Amino acid sequence: xxxxxxxxxxxxxxxxxxxxxxxxxxxxxxxxxxxxxxxxxxxxxxxxxxxxxxxxxxxxxxxxxxxxxxxxxxxxxxxxxxxxxxx
Numbered sequence: 001x002x003x004x005x006x007x008x009x010x011x012x013x014x015x016x017x018x019x020x021x022x023x024x025x026x027x028x029x030x031x032x033x034x035x036x037x038x039x040x041x042x043x044x045x046x047x048x049x050x051x052x053x054x055x056x057x058x059x060x061x062x063x064x065x066x067x068x069x070x071x072x073x074x075x076x077x078x079x080x081x082x083x084x085x086x087x
Contacts, residue, residue, distance in 0.1 A: 003066055006085045008058065016079055019058060019087075026058050026082045030071040059086040 011019075033052040037044050050071050057067070058079060064070050067086050 003063060003086060005067075006087070008082045008084055011085065016058075019085070020079065022060075024058050024060055024085075024087070026056060026077045026079045027061070027064065028074040028077050028081070029055055029057060029064065029067075030074060031055055031069040032071050034069050056081045056083050057086050058082045058084070063087065 008016075030051040031053045032047045033039075033044065033049040035046050037046075037049060037052075039049050047069060052069075052071075054074070056077055057064075059067070061073070063086060064073065
């Protein structure tokens with residue numbers, strides 16, 4: 001099964017509780033730049049500037065590495081902060 005990004009609004013509280021029981025957590029993560037950018041006056045291709053943006057995602061930690069433009073985990077957050085689910 002392919003992993004996908006889903007808006008958290010598509011999940012009920014019961015579904016979110018079930019994800020939590022399956023060891024899904026809300027992570028605050030850094031992502032790389034998703035488009036070409038000018039950074040410190042120099043052009044950089046998409047996916048080359050670390051820590052470009054911060055996102056809040058519900059996922060299993062081991063699945064994050066397969067998320068496009070994932071850089072690193074900053075911290076674990078409450079589910080209420082999540083923007084989307086990566087599963």
